[in-house]
Structures are given as C-alpha cells and as structure tokens.
Amino acid sequence: MPNITVELLAGRTLEQRKAFARAVADQAVEILGARRQDVRMVFTEITADDVANGGVLASEDESRAGVVAALKKG
Amino acid sequence: MPNITVELLAGRTLEQRKAFARAVADQAVEILGARRQDVRMVFTEITADDVANGGVLASEDESRAGVVAALKKG
Amino acid sequence: MPNITVELLAGRTLEQRKAFARAVADQAVEILGARRQDVRMVFTEITADDVANGGVLASEDESRAGVVAALKKG
Amino acid sequence: MPNITVELLAGRTLEQRKAFARAVADQAVEILGARRQDVRMVFTEITADDVANGGVLASEDESRAGVVAALKKG
Amino acid sequence: MPNITVELLAGRTLEQRKAFARAVADQAVEILGARRQDVRMVFTEITADDVANGGVLASEDESRAGVVAALKKG
Amino acid sequence: MPNITVELLAGRTLEQRKAFARAVADQAVEILGARRQDVRMVFTEITADDVANGGVLASEDESRAGVVAALKKG
Numbered sequence: 001m002p003n004i005t006v007e008l009l010a011g012r013t014l015e016q017r018k019a020f021a022r023a024v025a026d027q028a029v030e031i032l033g034a035r036r037q038d039v040r041m042v043f044t045e046i047t048a049d050d051v052a053n054g055g056v057l058a059s060e061d062e063s064r065a066g067v068v069a070a071l072k073k074g
Numbered sequence: 075m076p077n078i079t080v081e082l083l084a085g086r087t088l089e090q091r092k093a094f095a096r097a098v099a100d101q102a103v104e105i106l107g108a109r110r111q112d113v114r115m116v117f118t119e120i121t122a123d124d125v126a127n128g129g130v131l132a133s134e135d136e137s138r139a140g141v142v143a144a145l146k147k148g
Numbered sequence: 149m150p151n152i153t154v155e156l157l158a159g160r161t162l163e164q165r166k167a168f169a170r171a172v173a174d175q176a177v178e179i180l181g182a183r184r185q186d187v188r189m190v191f192t193e194i195t196a197d198d199v200a201n202g203g204v205l206a207s208e209d210e211s212r213a214g215v216v217a218a219l220k221k222g
Numbered sequence: 223m224p225n226i227t228v229e230l231l232a233g234r235t236l237e238q239r240k241a242f243a244r245a246v247a248d249q250a251v252e253i254l255g256a257r258r259q260d261v262r263m264v265f266t267e268i269t270a271d272d273v274a275n276g277g278v279l280a281s282e283d284e285s286r287a288g289v290v291a292a293l294k295k296g
Numbered sequence: 297m298p299n300i301t302v303e304l305l306a307g308r309t310l311e312q313r314k315a316f317a318r319a320v321a322d323q324a325v326e327i328l329g330a331r332r333q334d335v336r337m338v339f340t341e342i343t344a345d346d347v348a349n350g351g352v353l354a355s356e357d358e359s360r361a362g363v364v365a366a367l368k369k370g
Numbered sequence: 371m372p373n374i375t376v377e378l379l380a381g382r383t384l385e386q387r388k389a390f391a392r393a394v395a396d397q398a399v400e401i402l403g404a405r406r407q408d409v410r411m412v413f414t415e416i417t418a419d420d421v422a423n424g425g426v427l428a429s430e431d432e433s434r435a436g437v438v439a440a441l442k443k444g
Contacts, residue, residue: 001379001421001437003299003338007116008372008402014271016402018279023397025277031390032382035437041274042229042299049088051371052115055099057092067371067405075199075215076156077373077412081264082180083149090180097175105168106160109215114410116373123236125149126263129247131240141149141183151225151264155412162345166353173351188262189348190225190303197384200411203395205388223347223363224304231297234328242327249319254304254312257363273297289297289331310419314427321425337422338377 002028003040009058010045011071017043076102077114083132084119085145091117150176151188157206158193159219165191224250225262231280232267233293239265298324299336305354306341307367313339372398373410379428380415381441387413 004024021041028034048059048068058064078098095115102108122133122142132138152172169189176182196207196216206212226246243263250256270281270290280286300320317337324330344355344364354360374394391411398404418429418438428434 001377003336003377005375005377006372007374008404012402014279017271017274018282020397020401021274021279022277023401024394025274027390027393027397031393032378032386033440034378037276038437039274039276040299041277042268043272044268045272046116046118049091050117050119052091052095052099052113054111054113055096055115057088057095060092067408070403076154077410078155079153081149081151081153082182086180094175094179097179098172101168101171101175105171106156106164107218108156112215114373120264120266123239124265124267126239126243126247126261128259128261129244129263131236131243134240141186144181151262162353165345165348166356169348169353170351173348185350187348187350188225189351190342191346192342193346194412194414197387198413198415200387200391200395200409202407202409203392203411205384205391208388224302226303227301229297229299229301230328230330238328242323245323245327246320249316249323253316253319254308255366256304260363289334292329310427313419313422314430317422317427318425321422333424335422335424337425338416339420340416341420 001038001040002032002034003042004028005042005044007044007046009051009068009071010047075112075114076106076108077116078102079116079118081118081120083125083142083145084121149186149188150180150182151190152176153190153192155192155194157199157216157219158195223260223262224254224256225264226250227264227266229266229268231273231290231293232269297334297336298328298330299338300324301338301340303340303342305347305364305367306343371408371410372402372404373412374398375412375414377414377416379421379438379441380417 025036025039028039029036049057051058058068099110099113102113103110123131125132173184173187176187177184197205199206247258247261250261251258271279273280321332321335324335325332345353347354395406395409398409399406419427421428
C-alpha cells in the first residue's frame with residue numbers, strides 16, 4: 001500500500017512504464033511515508049475505442065486526435 | 075465526473091459503444107446535473123472465460139449460453 | 149452484465165440515483181441488447197478532497213468551484 | 223453480491239479458474255452468508271510488464287523471476 | 297498477486313472478514329499456486345442505496361429485501 | 371488520461387495528498403508525455419480492517435503494526 005492503478009492509452013514504451021513506476025514509488029515513499037516494498041502499481045492499457053469523454057469516443061474526438069496520433073507513432 | 079466504467083462481454087460493435095456513450099452522457103447531464111465535458115466512460119471487455127456467476131464460468135453456464143452465443147454472432 | 153460503476157461527487161439525491169439507474173438500464177437493454185436483470189450498477193461517492201485533475205485537488209480548484217458548491221447545496 | 227475481482231498474472235489454466243471460482247463461491251455462501259446466485263467473480267489477467275512492486279516492474283524483478291517463470295511454463 | 301477485491305453489502309462482522317480472507321488465501325495457494333504472502337484482498341463495503349440490479353436500487357428491490365434485512369440484523 | 375487510482379490506508383493529511391497529486395502529475399507529463407489537464411487522480415481510503423495480506427487482515431498483522439500505528443498518530 002498504496003496500491004496504484006494507472007489506466008492509460010496504449011502506446012507508451014516499456015522504458016516509460018519503468019521510469020514512471022520508479023518515479024511514483026519514490027514520491028510515495030517521500031511524500032506519503034510509504035514503505036518502498038509496499039508500493040504497488042498496475043498499468044491498464046486502453047484504446048481510443050474504449051474511452052469516451054462528454055459522450056464521444058476518443059477515437060472519434062477531433063480535440064484529442066493529436067494525443068491519440070502521437071501515441072500511435074510511439 | 076461522473077467517471078463511469080462499463081464492464082461488458084466482448085462482442086458489441088463500435089456503433090453500439092458510440093450510441094451507449096452518448097445516451098449515458100445525455101442522462102448524466104439531465105438527471106445528475108453533470109457538465110457534459112466532465113462525463114467520462116471507459117469500456118472494459120471481458121470474455122465468457124473471465125466471469126463466473128454462482129461459482130460457474132459464463133462459458134460453462136448453460137443458463138447464459140443464449141446471451142454468449144448472441145454476442146459471438148455479433 | 150454489463151457491470152457499470154459510477155464514480156461521482158457526493159451530493160446527489162436518492163431520487164437522482166434511482167432515475168439514473170433506471171435510465172441507464174433502459175439504454176443498456178435497448179442499445180447493447182443486455183437482459184435487464186443482468187444490468188448491474190454501483191455508485192461510488194467521492195469528495196472534492198479525493199479527486200485531482202491536472203495535479204490539483206477538486207477542493208482547491210477554482211475552475212471547479214461552481215460544480216462543487218452546487219452539489220453541497222443539494 | 224459479493225462482487226469479487228481477481229487480478230492475476232496470466233498463465234493459469236481454465237481448469238484453475240473454474241476450480242477457484244467454485245471454491246470461492248462455496249466460501250462466500252458458507253462464511254459470508256451470501257446467496258450462491260449472487261456471487262460474481264471477474265478475472266483480470268495482467269502480464270509481468272503491467273505490474274510493479276516497490277517501483278520495479280515484475281518482468282525486471284529478480285525476486286519474482288521464479289513466480290513469473292513458473293506461470294510461463296504453464 | 298492475485299490481488300482480490302471483494303465488494304459486498306455492509307453488515308458482515310470482522311470475524312466473517314477474517315475467516316473469508318483466510319479461506320480465499322488458502323484456495324489461491326492451493327488452486328492457483330500463488331505464494332501466500334502475495335495474496336492481497338481488499339474489502340469494499342457498499343450500502344443498498346449504492347447498488348442497482350436491473351435498474352432498481354437494492355434498497356427499493358423487494359426481491360432482495362430478505363438479503364438486506366438479514367445483513368442489517370447482523 | 372492517465373486516470374490514476376490511489377488506494378491507501380487512511381491517515382494521510384490533505385497536504386500529503388495535494389503534494390502527491392502534484393508530483394505524480396508532473397511525472398506523468400514529463401515521463402509519459404501526458405497533457406497536464408488530462409491527468410486525473412482519485413484517492414480511495416481504506417482501513418486496516420479492509421485489507422488482508424497473505425490471508426491476514428492488516429489490523430491483525432503484527433508485521434504491519436508499525437505502519438498502521440504511524441498512520442493513526444497522523
């Protein structure tokens with residue numbers, strides 16, 4: 001504990017996950033006073049067809065097209 | 075907010091998701107007084123091997139065979 | 149199934165929940181082809197101290213002050 | 223209800239899922255007094271690249287290598 | 297891992313939770329081959345106003361009145 | 371997106387939450403390339419009676435007594 005779930009659009013590299021997991025664990029230890037070994041993080045990838053904002057799927061949402069395209073390029 | 079998660083058996087079309095996301099956002103605005111841009115929905119697809127009712131996986135459950143078969147046909 | 153989770157800021161009335169649960173079940177039956185008895189919805193209330201957008205708790209976020217205040221008045 | 227979510231590393235067989243779902247439903251009936259038909263279980267499989275403990279992904283974590291390897295062998 | 301979440305109606309005793317946590321950990325070790333120390337369980341209590349089946353809140357649902365009343369008596 | 375859920379033992383101060391939300395948003399922007407306004411974080415507090423490790427509730431677990439006591443003192 002803390003048990004942290006990170007729901008994110010598919011497309012991040014393994015290196016990004018590793019760096020993010022390490023950085024957040026550092027912050028949990030420093031700010032929340034957690035024991036490092038108790039910090040757990042799970043990544044859940046979703047696609048732009050799985051999420052809607054304001055009733056519009058991200059894959060159909062022009063205001064998010066830049067974000068989605070950037071992830072697809074990797 | 076609200077942040078809505080919809081766990082459902084695989085097999086719905088993209089059109090169904092789009093229509094459902096829109097319809098639920100409409101209701102959230104009208105009934106809950108949410109701002110449309112704050113309504114977020116995430117779909118999580120699961121298979122009939124991922125869910126059990128009464129201790130029986132849906133893929134083994136004859137009382138649900140009709141539902142599962144209908145989704146597989148699309 | 150579908151199993152729907154609705155995370156929302158505290159402050160909605162029981163009547164609002166009832167109407168929203170009914171309306172979403174109607175849409176799940178009509179749009180997703182679900183059996184009515186299989187539609188499950190769980191509400192999870194959170195407070196403005198429990199959620200942050202862009203790294204800022206909603207309770208500290210002036211751009212959301214109107215939403216939070218409206219819910220507190222009921 | 224209860225609604226039980228089981229997040230586990232990929233690699234268990236369908237037979238293991240079936241046996242686990244049945245055994246947990248039995249315990250929910252006996253210990254929690256649940257009605258059998260109300261016990262729902264969902265399995266969510268994750269990979270060793272999806273979970274980090276102490277800031278280290280399981281796929282990079284030598285102390286968990288034995289667990290991960292055993293699951294890969296099936 | 298496994299990480300198990302148990303969403304249940306409020307009203308179970310601490311003894312019931314303890315017994316259920318122990319029994320499920322036993323099954324996870326025996327059936328899933330988990331290491332005992334890796335089995336994590338979180339209980340989330342909800343009330344009959346928080347859950348709807350078929351579009352009807354459990355607190356309004358006569359077919360569930362027996363279950364809800366039994367839990368309130370403790 | 372990312373949508374980050376932080377399940378943690380009750381007892382952290384509002385200042386700790388604020389600092390953690392800000393720090394994690396910073397990392398999400400820097401490491402994951404997220405847009406700051408898309409980073410969402412929800413805190414879910416649980417008690418030592420709500421979580422079991424290895425089949426033992428944290429409130430009964432002597433190896434975790436130090437962690438739990440430190441949080442109770444605030």
